Amino acid sequence: MAVALSFVLLAAVFAAGCGQQNTVRRSDKIKVGVTIYDQYDTFLSQYMECFTKELEADEEVEVVVYNASQSQQTQNSQVKKMIEDGCDILCVNLVDRTDPTTVIDAAKKADVPIVFFNRELVEGDIGRWNKLFYVGADAAQSGILEGELAASTCLSDKTIDRNGDGKIQYIVLEGEAGHQDAIVRTEYSVDTLVQKGVEVDKLGYAIANWNRAQAQTKVAQFIENYHDSIELIMSNNDDMALGAIDAYEAAGMIKSEWPAIFGIDGTTVGLEAVRDDKMTGTVYNDKEGQAHALYRLTTTIARGGSIEELSDEFEVTDGKYIRLDYEKITATNINKYLKVK
Template sequence: MKKRKVLAAVLVFGISIQVLASCTAEEQTGIARAQVGVACYNQSDIFISELLDCFEEKLNQLEKGSFEATVTVRDGAGSQRIQNDQVKELVDAGCNVLCVNLVDRADPSEIIDIARENDIPIIFFNREPVAEDMMQWDKLYYVGADAKQSGVMQGELAADAIETEPQIDRNKDGKIQYVVLEGEPGHQDAIIRTENAVDTLRGKGVELEKLSYGIANWNQAQAENRMLQMIGQHQNQIELVLANNDAMALGAIDAYKKLNRTESALPVFFGIDGTKEGLEAIKEKKMAGTVYNDKEGQAEAMAKLTEALVSGSGLSDIEFENEKYIYLPYSKVTFENVEDYIEKE
């Protein structure tokens, strides 16, 4: 028994020396090493996938001798329970920064508790937690954009198109018959985008008649199915499609393509995000416009914040709103300026 205790003590001592040597070596080299654990709500979301690609690129650009980063991505597949478990695994694997794209923006408490217990800062991105939750700890940050601005800009794009192209009102009744493709039921960004797009159109004097709406969970295939149902109900009455993101706008376009509808029978389509496919659809005049969600800017902000949190310097140089928030502005994309955005990809 004594031998076992002595052996165990020697092993523990040896491990302690190893860890100490490793820490000392890191201090001597002066390299800040970020082990970034990314938990996203659903990696099949095209915008999220493109944003994460940008994030890794921006981290690579920051690696200049004094900073190194490795990134591990986990897909929550739409389940908050799964995402909570994945965050635990990322922490156990040694991650020292967490970047979290919440499945349920109203339910971050377990993830916050895990991070706080292990003193690991969290950068929430794209899906903004409730303000009260962001106040739970001083090492919680958010990088994203203002959902209201995206809705207003989508409404402005649609109003401008209706003003310059009177043929959009195909039945010439002085009203625009429209449908909406929304993200998730009850999701804050979906509600805000829809309400502000419609309110902006009305505020610009456009008379509207809402025919229907469909929940498509930000997904192109689901949007195609919802659009097919709405076309079945309303046939050629639909003159305008407002989609909460580009993927759903593209799904609506797919529905009309499947039905072999002629161009004269097509409504105008507007999205939000400015994904690669969305931009190409505008270039090909399949989609009238989108609101560009600055993934490059968001990725750069996340990367710089990661570096500052790990290195312990540079945090004061970052511009926050209320010491926690970094918002990147949206911008409007039409056929006239789409090439400028395609060049950025």
């Protein structure tokens, strides 16, 4: 009899830590092993909830999920164990995108395909074997769209330039140091803002590791230094943008003293912040679409198919990649995305 795989189960798996795992047996046909970099990542947890809903409908899947707790060494061990336990295919959300060698070598030696997701490995690494794939989105596109949102707001709402100097004083909240998505999102968001005709004055940037609490601490320091002189905050993700909001609320500053704040991901709490006029806008990272693509690619490859078989459903690039588009969200279209939730 099939057993439903739910997010409640995943929460229990994550809570068990790296030393334990939970397996749902549904048939002998496909055994899928999943390891994620961090159970506390808001976007990723919602992504995984969508993924489990896809698995619920498939009675030919047995799945085991591990949380790597931000340790590549832990993830390497998890991959080896999943291979030893007979997984037919692995879904890997890399801890360190620059260090996939152990994961790839172990899978290649055992002839177990890998679908990497959400955290993209270096192009040279994914080309090392013909059974390595990636499902995600284009980080550059997310930065471009965030920059377009910010530019549109700055050019149309003259109150953003509170000091009237013709320039927008801004800060950037960046994810992990050296992380490709963080670097690309920052570069393209700022470049697009300038290309659209907004004159800017950079007050600073802070690395907050995608984390809301860390972002609050960093922005509190900026507020202490600049008070209401910050006119724009562009964040690499919603959680850090929400941390900025937390900092302004904790400082007791009235809304007219806040900067325009933009995020990326379109998490539930991020969407609610846009609805409540706390976050100016965000860029929707299609977790539902990516989870569906991950499910379709994983089960297709595990059943002996090829990624090209999915070209009618998704845009397939270089026989390796499936990427889905980002979308801009502001108060004008927020209800559409809240309904998606």
